Amino acid sequence: LMFQGKALSLTKHSDGIAELIFDLQGESVNKFNLLAVSELDQILTLLEQAKDIKGLLVTSAKDVFIVGADIMEFGAVFAAGPEQIIGHLANNNRNNCRLEDLPFPTVVAINGIALGGGLEFCLSCDYRIASTAASKIGLPETKLGIIPGWGGTVRLPRVAGLDTAVEWIAAGKENTAEQALTARVVDAVVEPAKLRDAALHTLNQAIAGKFDYKARREQKKGPLKLNFIESMMAFETSKAFVGGQAGRNYPAPVSAIKAMQKAADKGRDEALQAEAENFAKMAQTPVAQSLVGIFVNEQLLTKKAKSWEKKADKKIARAAVLGAGIMGGGIAYQSALKGTAIKMKDIAQAGIDLGLSEANKLLSKRVERKKMTAAEMGDVLNRIEPTLVYDGFDKVDIVVEAVVENPKVKQSVLAEAETKVSADTVLASNTSTISITYLAEALQRPENFCGMHFFNPVHMMPLVEVIRGAKTSDNAVARTVAYANAMGKKAIVVKDCPGFLVNRVLFPYLAGFAMLVRDGVDYQRIDKLMETWGWPMGPAYLLDVVGIDTAVHAEKVMADGFPDRMKRDFKSCTDVMFAAGRLGQKNSKGFYNYELDKKGKPAKVASPEALELLKPIVAATPLEISDDDIIARMMVPMATELARCLEEGIVETAAEADMALVYGTGFPPFRGGVFRWIDFIGAQTFIDMAAKFSSLSALYEPPASLKAKAANNQRFYG
Ligand code: NAD
Structure with missing residues (x-):
């Protein structure tokens, strides 16, 4: 063992191969936070000074490789001003360049997610071998209103070509290992079990001089290989296209292309400078601050929703929805799609037919788009059980009421349903406006009742308001949030009032x-x-x-x-x-x-x-x-x-x-x-x-x- 830090460690094996392992302590994923950056700096010094190392293998001890820079650290860095932003980037850019300049070949084994700063690190290695389990590989920075800042706009076009770089960076898309292979971002894709051997094999080939890793470095460190006309055409066309797609409120995608354009005829160090300048410009825009703010808020939401879920007395195994209209049909579809079986009850066969045909339409589209197979579609449909009667309602964990928006009708439907379910079943109303405390007046067990307000169309809109009435118990809220989580929705718990929050x-x-x-x-x-x-x-x-x-x-x-x-x-x-x-x-x-x-x-x-x-x-x-x-x-x-x-x-x-x-x-x-x-x-x-x-x-x-x-x-x- 040459180095043991809290994010990284370095080991030297007997064959002269050093192994750098990412394993951020106390976290479920590896992030390139300030700690990791400083430990990498120390490790690079050790590697540069060591006399008897033949090659470097990089691995991760977690399921993910690296999810990217730590976005929670962005706020403070971005607020500090352009010089500090550029300084912050320079610290890790220096690291990546030193990695790229080590006196022996380097190979990274990408076993899982490699996004943003994670992929930029990989691009600084000579060879990238990915596992089929690495389902997310990409540079999503523009989605946060910034651009890649640790060499992504410099190395990706030089490794994979300008078209791929523009496509990946401007759209911020996450790619599978196979897509990364096709795009020549990684060199090989293997089964997870074979990843380490494949990476070591590549490294040994390079050590033995069978692969020319130095030529690869030259390509990354030199200007882009495009002539003037080609480059003009490519950059101008893509700026126009990407600008049109992103719209004027989202300047980052075009800024990333501008950084690539400015750096096209430059060597690595100058190119990194151009990137850093554009990054600093974008990081200070209100757009970047808003989008990063949304990311941070989103973490809070997830944390709260998970902690509610933990408080629930049981998982939702079976659900039911009352009313198979626009909303009821949508709720049944979403529940079934995400794996929770659901009874869909209406008073009219016509309603049921409509609800089912909506679900059918949505699923057929998924099959058309190859997002699911016909067999999977069958499974989802089987999880929806249409009915005109209350049979089996004593076995459901939650009932969502989605009948017409009429207080009296809702009260009577809820009161009736309450007599058909078990004593602990949670009843939730999808009302858009009616007070939950008021609807609860019709119930024997108002503590088991709350609001669960979806938005139309249910499958598209991420939000669910979970509304706590005057008598709603914690457990009713917890079960309802747990159900929203299971449906892939973002639950926000709010107090009762007309119209709730939204x-x-x-x-x-x-x-x-x-x-x-x-x-x-x-x-x-x-x-x-x-x-x-x-x-x-x-x-x-x-x-x-x-x-x-x-x-x-x-x-x-x-x-x-x-x-x-x-x-x-x-x-x-x-x-x-x-x-x-x-x-x-x-x-x-x-x-x-x-x-x-x-x-x-x-x-x-x-x-x-x-x-x-x-x-x-x-x-x-x-x-x-x-x-x-x-x-x-x-x-x-x-x-x-x-x-x-x-x-x-x-x-x-x-x-x-x-x-x-x-x-x-x-x-x-x-x-x-x-x-x-x-x-x-x-x-x-x-x-x-x-x-x-x-x-x-x-x-x-x-x-x-x-x-x-x-x-x-x-x-x-x-
Ligand atoms: P809809 O008219 O499309 O559907 C209502 C369905 O309920 C009909 O199929 C009807 O047959 C059925 N129904 C009536 N009485 C019933 C009973 N006693 N038992 C079982 N089924 C019964 O209405 P919708 O747009 O789906 O709205 C349903 C609820 O969702 C309303 O409370 C509405 O305010 C709320 N909501 C609607 C939207 C929206 O944009 N449509 C958005 C959020 C919430």
């Missing part, structure tokens, strides 16, 4: 929209603007997708719940659409008209009829208003309501609130969430912006906690 803040945003339209602002302009701001769809389009009837109904529940600020004293554009029977996408007419496109999907087109219908309720003289003011009038009500939810403890942390919006509404991830957005503009600026519109509605009044934040110059995040 709809409670979405309706104020839509109220902001209704007031703008009333005052004479064209909704198509608002839609375009909010989409440019980053929302996946503007508010009018969103209302069409949700369904105008659903929205009108939910809005009423919200107005009853919070009359002081959500009750309207004017007829809104949504009311007009509803009265005219324009229900949105579901009947092909709403704020827009919908026509089926070539793929059979509803495509929106402008609707002169809708505009005409709105004339009577729209101000005769249209309001002259700037784009910024439109955005403020839309966003302030959502933000003040979210701050109120945090203040009231409806949601525990700002991080969970922000993630609920990203996962539940498609809030632009590059903005990191509403609280992150307020942090960026500053709480006082936000309050000043809100004050400008205070005469419109109480929704523009920031709650006390937010005012205090501004007064004390505090942030929601650190």
Whole structure:
């Protein structure tokens, strides 16, 4: 043993081969954290000084190879300024270069995940042998709004060619070992059991002079082998293409290509400099800070969800859903897909047929896309048991109620179901708006009841709100979170109130929209603007997708719940659409008209009829208003309501609130969430912006906690 650290160790074998082993103590995965970087530095010194080493083998003692740099360390580094960022990169770049320059050949055995800094380390070795178990190999940095910073943009194009480098880096895609082999990123792929032998064999061949490892190093250290015209073409075309794909809110993919372009005719050290400069630029953008913030928040969410799951008295083996409509069908599909058998009960055969045909459609698409085999599809369908009766409900661990959004119907369905299940079965309602405490009044065992609010379409939307009513027990919450985890969803536990968290803040945003339209602002302009701001769809389009009837109904529940600020004293554009029977996408007419496109999907087109219908309720003289003011009038009500939810403890942390919006509404991830957005503009600026519109509605009044934040110059995040 030559070195024993807390992340790395170095052993010398009798045949003159040294082995560097990654095994970060106290963690389930290897990360390239500051500790690993400093230990690598020490190990390289030992290797450089040793006289009798013939070759270096690198392995991992864990299932993964290296997941990448430690993202939890990014915040402090990025905030320290460009020089510190470049200095931070230089430390490990020096390591990777020293590794590349060792006086003997190096081979890495990639036994599992090799991402980001992990793959960049591998690229600094002479040969890369991967196991078939290494299912994730790639450079995902651009997904965090940054670019590879430890030589990825320098070595990948020189090892695998520019096209592969652009494809891998710009999309941040994770590749399998086989894909990495095809792309020439790794040299060979073998069964896990043969990995060590294969790597050693390669190393011995190189030691024996049968492989020219020095030529490989020259290729990595020299300029890219492209002539001027080729390089112009390749870089300009890919910048245009990648820029179009990523959109203007996500600058990192194009920045990575620019770094490669700038470095194309340069040797290694200068090329690394170009990379570091672009990295520092990206690391300081709000986008990178938001995306890294989302990663950190996501860790918190996972941790909380796991700790709830641990508190559950049992695992969910069997589930049931009541109502086989849009939501019930989606819930049954998702449960079955992820392996939990589910009974799907409806009162009408037609409902069941619809639910099953939806599941069938989704599964067939997966088979078409080769994401599953026909046999696997059969297994999933077999896990859904359609029924019109309650047979076997005494054996299910959880029942999700997803019948029509009507309090009386829900209460009676829940009360009936309670008599059919065992004493410990958890009942959960998928209601969008109705108070859980209120629904619980119909039950004998209100402690076994909570909300489990999915979003439409269930298979696409990651969020599930788990709602705790006044009498809900910890175990009911825990089982429900455990079920959400098993379904591959992100559960956030919130307290009961009308609309819970997401709809409670979405309706104020839509109220902001209704007031703008009333005052004479064209909704198509608002839609375009909010989409440019980053929302996946503007508010009018969103209302069409949700369904105008659903929205009108939910809005009423919200107005009853919070009359002081959500009750309207004017007829809104949504009311007009509803009265005219324009229900949105579901009947092909709403704020827009919908026509089926070539793929059979509803495509929106402008609707002169809708505009005409709105004339009577729209101000005769249209309001002259700037784009910024439109955005403020839309966003302030959502933000003040979210701050109120945090203040009231409806949601525990700002991080969970922000993630609920990203996962539940498609809030632009590059903005990191509403609280992150307020942090960026500053709480006082936000309050000043809100004050400008205070005469419109109480929704523009920031709650006390937010005012205090501004007064004390505090942030929601650190
Ligand atoms: P839907 O009308 O598509 O489906 C309701 C189904 O329930 C129908 O198939 C109906 O036959 C069935 N049903 C009615 N009474 C029943 C009973 N006594 N027992 C069993 N089945 C019964 O409605 P949906 O859009 O799926 O909504 C269901 C619930 O989910 C509502 O509470 C809604 O607020 C909520 N939700 C809907 C959305 C959405 O976007 N659609 C999103 C989140 C939550």
